[in-house]
Amino acid sequence: MKIGSKFKRIRIDKDMVITDLTKLTGVSVSSISEIENDIRSPRLDTIEKLCSALNIPIMELLPIEHHISKERSLTKDEKEFVELMHHMSPEEREQLMSLLKLLFRERMEKSKRKKEVGDEN
Numbered sequence: 001m002k003i004g005s006k007f008k009r010i011r012i013d014k015d016m017v018i019t020d021l022t023k024l025t026g027v028s029v030s031s032i033s034e035i036e037n038d039i040r041s042p043r044l045d046t047i048e049k050l051c052s053a054l055n056i057p058i059m060e061l062l063p064i065e066h067h068i069s070k071e072r073s074l075t076k077d078e079k080e081f082v083e084l085m086h087h088m089s090p091e092e093r094e095q096l097m098s099l100l101k102l103l104f105r106e107r108m109e110k111s112k113r114k115k116e117v118g119d120e121n
Helices: 003-013 018-025 029-036 044-054 076-086 090-120
Strands: none
Touching (some): 003 029, 003 044
């Protein structure tokens, strides 16, 4: 489920209408509608405003929530990374993910070779 769809589901579950969020956040009705319908990706500051208005932690919306404990919040770098991702096209995100996977695979292979050399000694 995309972030906009998650916002919409949570808003409806809390018996709120878009105008309620507008009053609480200052984000326009049209912007919230476009976000909820996954027409556009929200900026990080908008996500923070909507989460605050809905009284939910930001981690509830992000797919990485299952990999990070609820007690740990995102670092400044992680927040910046997430915000940058929201400004990328799907193609740019795919390219970035391919690059990250390549870098991680190379790191794992180096680590494995290092371990094998250590085991031979």
